[in-house]
Amino acid sequence: MSTRLFKVWRGDKSGGQLVDYKVDVQEGMVVLDAIHQIQREQAHDLACRWNCKAAKCGSCSAEVNGKPALMCKTRLDDFAEDHSITVQPMKAFPIIRDLVTDVSWNYTVNKKIPPFTPKPDTTWLMQQRDVDRSQEFRKCIECFLCQNVCHVLREHDLEDNFFGPRFLVRVASLEMHPLDSLDRTALLKNEGGIGLCNITKCCTEVCPEEIHITDNAIIPMKERVVDKYYDPIRIALRVLTGGGK
Amino acid sequence: MSDSTAVLDRKGLGATSRHDTWWLSPLLIFLGLVAFGIYSTWAAWQGKFYLDTVHGADYLSPFYSPDVRSLLGINVPFSYAFLILWIPLGFRATCYYYRKSYYRAFFLSPVACAVGEPAGRKYKGESAFPFILQNIHRYFWYLATIVVAFLWYDAIRAFFFAGKNGHLHFGVGVGTLIMLFNVIALTGFSFGCNSLRHLVGGKLDCFSCSATARTRYKLWGGVTILNLRHMEWAWVSLFSVGFTDLYIRLCAMGIWHDVRIIH
Numbered sequence: 422m423s424t425r426l427f428k429v430w431r432g433d434k435s436g437g438q439l440v441d442y443k444v445d446v447q448e449g450m451v452v453l454d455a456i457h458q459i460q461r462e463q464a465h466d467l468a469c470r471w472n473c474k475a476a477k478c479g480s481c482s483a484e485v486n487g488k489p490a491l492m493c494k495t496r497l498d499d500f501a502e503d504h505s506i507t508v509q510p511m512k513a514f515p516i517i518r519d520l521v522t523d524v525s526w527n528y529t530v531n532k533k534i535p536p537f538t539p540k541p542d543t544t545w546l547m548q549q550r551d552v553d554r555s556q557e558f559r560k561c562i563e564c565f566l567c568q569n570v571c572h573v574l575r576e577h578d579l580e581d582n583f584f585g586p587r588f589l590v591r592v593a594s595l596e597m598h599p600l601d602s603l604d605r606t607a608l609l610k611n612e613g614g615i616g617l618c619n620i621t622k623c624c625t626e627v628c629p630e631e632i633h634i635t636d637n638a639i640i641p642m643k644e645r646v647v648d649k650y651y652d653p654i655r656i657a658l659r660v661l662t663g664g665g666k
Numbered sequence: 667m668s669d670s671t672a673v674l675d676r677k678g679l680g681a682t683s684r685h686d687t688w689w690l691s692p693l694l695i696f697l698g699l700v701a702f703g704i705y706s707t708w709a710a711w712q713g714k715f716y717l718d719t720v721h722g723a724d725y726l727s728p729f730y731s732p733d734v735r736s737l738l739g740i741n742v743p744f745s746y747a748f749l750i751l752w753i754p755l756g757f758r759a760t761c762y763y764y765r766k767s768y769y770r771a772f773f774l775s776p777v778a779c780a781v782g783e784p785a786g787r788k789y790k791g792e793s794a795f796p797f798i799l800q801n802i803h804r805y806f807w808y809l810a811t812i813v814v815a816f817l818w819y820d821a822i823r824a825f826f827f828a829g830k831n832g833h834l835h836f837g838v839g840v841g842t843l844i845m846l847f848n849v850i851a852l853t854g855f856s857f858g859c860n861s862l863r864h865l866v867g868g869k870l871d872c873f874s875c876s877a878t879a880r881t882r883y884k885l886w887g888g889v890t891i892l893n894l895r896h897m898e899w900a901w902v903s904l905f906s907v908g909f910t911d912l913y914i915r916l917c918a919m920g921i922w923h924d925v926r927i928i929h
């Protein structure tokens with residue numbers, strides 16, 4: 422057993438600061454364990470959101486030593502022993518209290534996406550290879566770490582013009598679905614603001630489910646937008662042959 | 667407890683709570699791209715020593731291939747490399763991987779994840795001029811593939827050496843192997859392209875709905891394998907193309923002598 426120094430952000434929307442806590446740590450502990458120990462022994466009013474402690478509910482998102490991460494998936498032995506560990510709330514979302522942020526904006530964005538719409542008289546038969554791509558995206562646990570790290574939202578505050586990586590992933594899962602009948606390319610280009618993404622891949626770097634957000638969802642969706650709006654030969658052919666998807 | 671949210675609100679270049687060496691990777695990328703930019707501009711500027719014919723070899727520098735002057739029957743008052751190089755330059759500049767690297771290392775947008783950007787810039791990403799032009803990447807792929815086809819010809823040609831009587835015979839020199847490695851690296855890079863991945867099959871919603879779709883699924887799978895290591899292919903091929911030019915240049919200048927493995 423050894424003692425480690427934690428610096429935890431405490432406060433609410435009117436202000437706050439990092440507060441030091443010394444925690445006795447044991448082998449195998451994760452950051453969430455330490456936060457719970459602080460709650461138990463030193464600061465009963467420390468607010469944090471969590472649920473599963475198994476990296477599956479997406480509740481315990483925070484920033485550990487400045488990196489967006491799930492507290493329950495970040496082991497203490499990832500950091501040098503003599504190094505303090507800073508825990509802060511997600512920066513891109515409004516603070517509620519301590520480590521808890523208000524992520525409700527995400528649910529508003531979600532509502533803008535037309536849901537799965539099968540063709541009438543669909544035969545409910547699919548090959549595995551046809552749903553592999555969508556299934557990768559279904560691993561999403563809605564931790565919103567990707568939304569938090571995305572500089573379009575975090576730095577440039579373009580919430581009104583951009584869905585963010587999590588919802589580009591959701592659109593991709595619907596667009597690539599073999600039985601879905603809608604075309605959401607216009608939504609991606611306009612309201613979704615896919616052009617604002619400059620594919621710098623921070624979303625992919627932080628995703629705890631290791632979804633290849635940029636390569637498998639955003640870039641393929643950008644290419645579909647190119648087909649429809651930017652490829653001159655394709656546009657000319659469409660005009661000549663009378664349109665279509 | 668203080669009444670400021672300072673720790674959370676910090677913005678501006680370099681503002682971060684990260685404790686690691688987040689600046690190292692963009693710095694290395696910056697140095698790598700600048701070094702390549704300087705060397706390739708210099709080499710293209712030279713307009714000479716791009717063809718090594720010492721001891722019957724026929725090694726043509728990738729910066730000068732294809733020889734558009736003889737292909738098109740034209741002559742230009744400057745190094746003809748500039749007639750070619752806009753293609754690989756445009757191809758790499760619009761490549762999704764290179765975009766990521768130079769947006770980070772040159773435009774600091776963002777320089778690293780969860781690190782602040784220069785303040786006061788109006789961000790449009792790739793939704794407005796100039797970066798909206800990145801959307802033509804697939805057209806650069808078409809052009810770059812033609813160039814790669816010529817480089818395959820050059821690499822195969824490098825297996826044949828002129829004898830004393832002028833007849834060509836099979837042989838292998840270190841230069842041959844370098845040219846072969848280079849064209850393999852360039853092929854691995856361009857055939858792992860994200861736009862190609864979309865065009866060959868990624869655009870389909872159903873991979874098993876027709877015989878064509880099933881074939882395209884296989885092609886998509888092949889491109890995907892290369893695409894998974896697109897970054898590595900990008901750097902290896904960038905290095906190899908520069909090194910191939912340098913090797914041929916040194917041989918043509920007589921500074922270095924090509925070693926023949928098979929005569």
Ligand code: SF4
Pocket residue numbers: 567570571572573585586617618619620621622623624625635639
């Ligand atoms: S790749 Fe695009 S969506 Fe992902 S973090 Fe970067 S800008 Fe945001």
Ligand code: SF4
Pocket residue numbers: 479560561562563564565566567568586587590624627628629630631632634
């Ligand atoms: S895509 Fe990954 S990072 Fe984004 S919300 Fe889903 S699980 Fe979290």
Ligand code: FES
Pocket residue numbers: 470471472473474475476477478479480481482491492493494
């Ligand atoms: S507590 Fe559920 S993901 Fe961390």
Ligand code: FES
Pocket residue numbers: 757760761762763764803807855856858859860861862896
């Ligand atoms: S994405 Fe890199 S070459 Fe096309």
